[in-house]
Amino acid sequence: VTTIAEVAERASVGVATVSRVLNGSPAVSDATRRRVLDAIDELGYERNATARALSTGRTAMLGVVAPFLAQPSVVARLLGVSRVLAGSEYQLILFDVEQPKPITELLGGAQVDGLLCISLLPSEADLERLARRQVPVVLVDGEHDGLPGISIDDEEGGRIATRHLVELGHRRIGFLGDHELTVFGFTSSRLRRAGATEVCAAAGAELICRQVRHGREPARVIAREMLSAEDRPTAVFAASDQQALGVLEAAEDLGLSVPDDLSVVGFDDIEVARYAGLTTVSQPLERSGADGAQLLLRCLEGAAQETVRLHLDLVVRATTAPPTTT
Amino acid sequence: VTTIAEVAERASVGVATVSRVLNGSPAVSDATRRRVLDAIDELGYERNATARALSTGRTAMLGVVAPFLAQPSVVARLLGVSRVLAGSEYQLILFDVEQPKPITELLGGAQVDGLLCISLLPSEADLERLARRQVPVVLVDGEHDGLPGISIDDEEGGRIATRHLVELGHRRIGFLGDHELTVFGFTSSRLRRAGATEVCAAAGAELICRQVRHGREPARVIAREMLSAEDRPTAVFAASDQQALGVLEAAEDLGLSVPDDLSVVGFDDIEVARYAGLTTVSQPLERSGADGAQLLLRCLEGAAQETVRLHLDLVVRATTAPPTTT
DNA sequence: TTGAAAGCGCTAACAC
DNA sequence: GTGTTAGCGCTTTCAA
Numbered sequence: 001v002t003t004i005a006e007v008a009e010r011a012s013v014g015v016a017t018v019s020r021v022l023n024g025s026p027a028v029s030d031a032t033r034r035r036v037l038d039a040i041d042e043l044g045y046e047r048n049a050t051a052r053a054l055s056t057g058r059t060a061m062l063g064v065v066a067p068f069l070a071q072p073s074v075v076a077r078l079l080g081v082s083r084v085l086a087g088s089e090y091q092l093i094l095f096d097v098e099q100p101k102p103i104t105e106l107l108g109g110a111q112v113d114g115l116l117c118i119s120l121l122p123s124e125a126d127l128e129r130l131a132r133r134q135v136p137v138v139l140v141d142g143e144h145d146g147l148p149g150i151s152i153d154d155e156e157g158g159r160i161a162t163r164h165l166v167e168l169g170h171r172r173i174g175f176l177g178d179h180e181l182t183v184f185g186f187t188s189s190r191l192r193r194a195g196a197t198e199v200c201a202a203a204g205a206e207l208i209c210r211q212v213r214h215g216r217e218p219a220r221v222i223a224r225e226m227l228s229a230e231d232r233p234t235a236v237f238a239a240s241d242q243q244a245l246g247v248l249e250a251a252e253d254l255g256l257s258v259p260d261d262l263s264v265v266g267f268d269d270i271e272v273a274r275y276a277g278l279t280t281v282s283q284p285l286e287r288s289g290a291d292g293a294q295l296l297l298r299c300l301e302g303a304a305q306e307t308v309r310l311h312l313d314l315v316v317r318a319t320t321a322p323p324t325t326t
Numbered sequence: 327v328t329t330i331a332e333v334a335e336r337a338s339v340g341v342a343t344v345s346r347v348l349n350g351s352p353a354v355s356d357a358t359r360r361r362v363l364d365a366i367d368e369l370g371y372e373r374n375a376t377a378r379a380l381s382t383g384r385t386a387m388l389g390v391v392a393p394f395l396a397q398p399s400v401v402a403r404l405l406g407v408s409r410v411l412a413g414s415e416y417q418l419i420l421f422d423v424e425q426p427k428p429i430t431e432l433l434g435g436a437q438v439d440g441l442l443c444i445s446l447l448p449s450e451a452d453l454e455r456l457a458r459r460q461v462p463v464v465l466v467d468g469e470h471d472g473l474p475g476i477s478i479d480d481e482e483g484g485r486i487a488t489r490h491l492v493e494l495g496h497r498r499i500g501f502l503g504d505h506e507l508t509v510f511g512f513t514s515s516r517l518r519r520a521g522a523t524e525v526c527a528a529a530g531a532e533l534i535c536r537q538v539r540h541g542r543e544p545a546r547v548i549a550r551e552m553l554s555a556e557d558r559p560t561a562v563f564a565a566s567d568q569q570a571l572g573v574l575e576a577a578e579d580l581g582l583s584v585p586d587d588l589s590v591v592g593f594d595d596i597e598v599a600r601y602a603g604l605t606t607v608s609q610p611l612e613r614s615g616a617d618g619a620q621l622l623l624r625c626l627e628g629a630a631q632e633t634v635r636l637h638l639d640l641v642v643r644a645t646t647a648p649p650t651t652t
Numbered sequence: 653t654t655g656a657a658a659g660c661g662c663t664a665a666c667a668c
Numbered sequence: 669g670t671g672t673t674a675g676c677g678c679t680t681t682c683a684a
Contacts, residue, residue: 001458003677014655019679029653044458049435050385051677053376054660061419069405072597079395082422091436093387094420096408109375110417132327132370245601271398275571275601329661340671345663355669377661380676 002045011039022047059111061091062296065103066118068096071214071242072270073285077118077140080289088297090114104129114296116140118289120186136299140292142186148305150292154188157281157312158195161237161265164279164314166203169322170235170263173200174226176219176247177239179211189239192267196237208233212243219246220253227254227262234323235263241270244278248319259321269315277318284310328371337365348373385437387417388622391429392444394422397540397568398596399611403444403466406615414623416440430455440622442466444615446512462625466618468512474631476618480514483607483638484521487563487591490605490640492529495648496561496589499526500552502545502573503565505537515565518593522563534559538569545572546579553580553588560649561589567599567606574602574645585647595641603644610636 004022008015013032020028021036028036039045053059064081066074078094085092090113095106103117103126112135119141122130127144130137139149165173175196177189193209200207212222219238226232227250238244244266248258256262266273269282288310299305330348334341339358346354347362354362365371379385390407392400404420411418416439421432429443429452438461445467448456453470456463465475491499501522504515519535526533538548545564552558553576564570570592574584582588592599595608614636625631 001460004679005677008655015678016655016657016680017653020654023679027653032653044455046459047435048380048437048677050376050379050437051660052435052679054374054380054662054676055678055680057660059376068408075401082394082420083424086422086424091434092420092422094408094418096412096418098409098412108417109373109378111374111376129370129372133372134327272598272601275598330663331661334671341662342664342672343670346670349663353669358669374661377676378663380678381661381663383676 002043004045004047007036007039007043007045010043011035053111058113060089061093061112062293063093063095063107063110063112063115064118065095065097065106065115065120065122067098067120068094069098071119071240072272073141073240073268074119076270076285077289077292080286080291081116081118081140081293082289083286084290084293084297088293090297102126114138114300116292116296117142118292136296138292138296138299140288141188143307146305148295148299148307150288150295150308150310152283152288152310152312154191155195155198157267157283158192158197158237159199160195160312160314161192161267161281162196162199162207164316164320165235165237165263165265166199166205168235168263168320170233171203171205171323172231172233172235173205173207174223174233174236175207175209175239176223176226176236176243177209177211178214178243192237192239206233214240214242216242216246216249219243220249221246223247223250224253227251227256233262235265235320237265237267239267241266241268241273241278241280244280244319245272245276248276248278258319260324263320263323265320273315273317279317279320280315282313282315328369330371330373333362333365333369333371336369337361379437384439386415387419387438388619389419389421389433389436389438389441390444391421391423391432391441391446391448393424393446394420395424397445397566398598399467399566399594400445402596402611403615403618406612406617407442407444407466407619408615409612410616410619410623414619416623428452440464440626442618442622443468444618462622464618464622464625466614467514469633472631474621474625474633476614476621476634476636478609478614478636478638480517481521481524483593483609484518484523484563485525486521486638486640487518487593487607488522488525488533490642490646491561491563491589491591492525492531494561494589494646496559497529497531497649498557498559498561499531499533500549500559500562501533501535501565502549502552502562502569503535503537504540504569518563518565532559540566540568542568542572542575545569546575547572549573549576550579553577553582559588561591561646563591563593565593567592567594567596567604570604570606570645571598571602574604584645586650589646589649591646599641600643605643605646606641608639608641 008018115137212218266280440462538544592606
């Protein structure tokens with residue numbers, strides 16, 4: 001409501017001078033600066049970010065695209081992003097993806113100086129349009145050709161989980177992962193399965209694969225089916241903790257005791273995992289968001305673009321044990 | 327990079343006509359509209375939201391201020407907000423509050439058409455400045471004089487939880503709530519305690535109160551102390567599930583078995599509560615966010631401002647039982 | 653060190 | 669129906 005012009009008038013200077021003061025330009029005499037500052041104070045002036053953005057071509061906003069609600073792991077990542085951005089000059093605009101949909105469409109005309117994609121992969125078309133808009137893109141929990149990003153070695157993660165089961169003595173292992181089609185071109189589930197397949201093959205173990213929509217409930221349904229079979233697996237590796245929780249519920253439904261009748265390994269190590277006593281492959285979730293944000297910030301400064309892979313750990317809790325030889 | 331002027335030139339029309347097409351004005355002949363649309367297509371034009379915002383005075387962005395990371399309950403609420411906003415023309419800008427700090431400062435010059443405050447109360451000064459900017463404010467999980475919002479009856483919630491304990495036979499009850507100073511002028515913890523106090527008084531039960539910084543770990547520390555006392559309470563009512571979880575951990579630390587040696591009631595019914603088998607007072611978290619967003623949307627349309635109170639439920643799980651008379 | 657003025661890309665009167 | 673033009677509030681040359 002108060003504009004720079006009113007401040008200028010009150011301080012008896014030109015608008016350019018006010019702008020200089022606002023932007024901390026050294027080319028203003030102390031006396032003038034004082035007058036301007038006083039005028040700003042008296043008028044309760046606050047600079048209009050929109051006008052500034054139009055003029056400079058920078059909005060000081062970073063977009064974060066993520067399937068926010070689908071997975072708790074995304075929340076943890078977002079937390080890292082938020083913490084880093086809080087210490088920067090950028091604001092965070094959240095674009096929640098509920099279903100696969102062109103990112104650019106979702107963005108609408110929204111002007112952002114940079115974009116962070118969490119747990120989803122932009123399509124080639126999206127990338128092209130983003131490039132035309134000169135918006136740098138950083139991936140968190142995803143990899144793509146030329147794009148900088150933070151990720152993990154999903155295949156290795158699959159190996160870690162499966163190796164654990166194999167070493168415990170399991171030879172008939174179930175795998176529960178995302179249904180490829182529903183997950184935004186997201187390949188981690190597939191890679192984790194590849195890792196599992198590799199280890200099973202080497203150990204002469206059988207891997208029974210099922211794909212399902214993400215989330216606990218769908219996993220529960222499929223797991224119930226998988227565990228009802230005559231030759232049910234003695235252990236299940238779920239591609240996410242959420243799905244692992246679904247498996248645990250299914251086990252309970254069927255009266256199977258964990259880990260005696262069934263071992264379960266998850267992936268992510270989200271907070272609930274601890275409460276459920278779930279054995280899982282742990283990845284630094286919050287860290288990934290923080291690092292991703294930092295990376296984007298550096299891209300914005302024109303720095304070189306890198307891709308970082310974070311470390312994975314097996315966390316053994318109470319849902320895995322050797323199979324009972326019935 | 328492409329502007330409305332280029333589109334206009336290509337379609338051999340004036341910029342106003344392009345603008346009309348862009349905004350779906352009916353006052354454009356079909357033939358012209360076609361030409362414009364084609365030009366837009368060929369040029370891959372996308373309208374610049376910043377310029378539009380500057381011109382119209384509306385940014386199509388809604389701010390959400392929340393102590394996002396502090397509490398899982400806030401995440402659930404945010405989820406409701408996000409879902410509603412996804413169906414609107416507005417984008418969501420997230421302002422994460424890590425520590426008490428003037429909201430307007432946090433907002434910076436960021437232009438938002440409306441503001442949703444989740445689980446925190448803006449100061450009078452903030453409210454004034456927001457009003458001067460003509461930004462409508464809606465509260466989610468909070469109440470304030472003239473402001474519309476979605477809330478619950480915290481005092482009644484305190485009564486519900488405590489009544490449950492009293493009815494089970496507990497006569498020495500601990501209360502663990504937020505430290506008033508740390509929570510953004512947030513009064514729910516205080517009100518919940520008031521409800522608890524009332525019920526205890528009526529039942530002739532003793533209420534031992536402790537205040538603590540929010541979060542699980544601080545609660546654990548204080549609870550450990552509270553439960554180490556000679557005359558320790560036989561039940562604890564925590565003002566949030568997070569804190570209740572801390573109490574459960576403290577009990578485990580001390581070798582107290584729940585619910586035999588100690589009953590625990592939480593508040594919120596966040597997702598983990600279910601896994602921890604925590605008895606708690608359940609409030610519709612996601613719903614509160616959704617309703618709040620809807621309310622804000624209506625305010626933006628100039629509709630009357632209301633305040634809604636959501637329903638509370640006691641969810642009895644495995645952490646409460648009658649006290650064992652040792 | 654300071655001010656005047658020309659945009660930034662769009663919308664909305666106002667004329668034709 | 670359509671075009672012209674004056675802003676929206678700020679930044680940033682360019683002169684002084």
